[in-house]
Amino acid sequence: MAQESWKTAYRSFYYEHAPHPDDLELAASKTALLVIDVQNTYLTESQDLAERRRWAPFMARMHEKVIPNIQRLIDACRKKGMNILFARIACQTPDGRERSLSQRKPGFNNLLLPKDEWESQIIDVLAPNPDEIVVLKTTDSALTGTNLRLMLHNLGTQHVICAGIFTDQCVSSTVRSLADESFDVVVAHDACAAATEELHDNELKTINWIYCQVASTEETLGFIR
Template sequence: MDQPGSHWKQRYRSFYYTHAEVPDLTLDLERTGLLVIDVQNIYFSRSDDPGESGEWAFFRSRMKNVVVPNIVRLTDFFRERRMPVFFARIACLTADGSDRSLSQKRAGFNNILLPHNQEASHIIENIKPLENEVVVTKTTDSALTGTNLRLILQNMGIHHVVVCGIFTDQCVSSTVRSLADESFDTVVIEDACAAGTEELHNHELEIINNIYCQVLNVEELLEVLEMEL
């Protein structure tokens, strides 16, 4: 579990990796890209819980004060160095959402109708894609399943994928697992991600760390990247 102030190699270790020797992280800048997942207008406008102290207070506070500012830092860093930035967003191609995968049709939180041409499905203004930045539209949790993102990453020579966005325990995790299965070297930026609760966020990071990805915070990632410049 997370231990504030500790090195990334010691944080979010699950039972399986308690005694594992974690290697140093090396990123080839020419083969590294940033993937921002599902940071869309809908998640900043939903009225399920309007109270600041309600069920979604943690998520709203974390997004406003931690996640979005850190994603801005990441996109700025990558753009300034002409390193590719990719975006994934949930959006259906049909008005009634009939093209969505089963996971996005089930009753409950995931059942959000987001036609691709509606403002609610667009990436938020703070980090909106620039011209020539790739945006994939998905009707699944994973940004690789049902899109051509894998082919795009391979065509552009990307091997290391830095992942951030929402939700840690759903679309972020699903995408990370898919990337790992396709043999992409994946890094998740824990303070540029959020889940509905802190417990869900931390637990999912513990599950995926060291097997599907390495979990770092923004400062640690930037330190690694700066060493490669």
């Protein structure tokens, strides 16, 4: 997508003529960074050549743009002493019998990721520090079925910066849940990815303005005071 200001980019039909918002300011003490589902299973190349080719654009986006930008967000937030939280898909039982229906249906989302297996771990380059919070979920939304909402409130959080994968699935579900709980949400669009650019862009247009404010990593870092 063309380089546009966050005030004009990713506008859907509903907000084409909405007035430009005021400049955003996020108080570091009241803002948390939430990194969603950047796990080993999603960065592992398929053994099937056709599937590897099909997912090649996603892998390129992750390695060239998304992971470096998440690193930038994490590093900046750590330097400012901000709360950083991680969510990962991981079941408590080896057979995953407690998983939600969405993670037991046949197809891409049929995920069996026991919590202690390598596949379910956050990738090494984004590994949480020992004092950073990690929530385990068997749902798309990081708020559903976890105590994340309670922890965010206990941390004094008003604003949440979201990054991770997949834009049109777990990121979007989490953003919508956060908005419903009256958290002010910013999504760093170049620190997220969907399976395709089309799915990514379409979902950002859907959630922008009503559930969150979509901005670049650079713009997001500029909001933090």
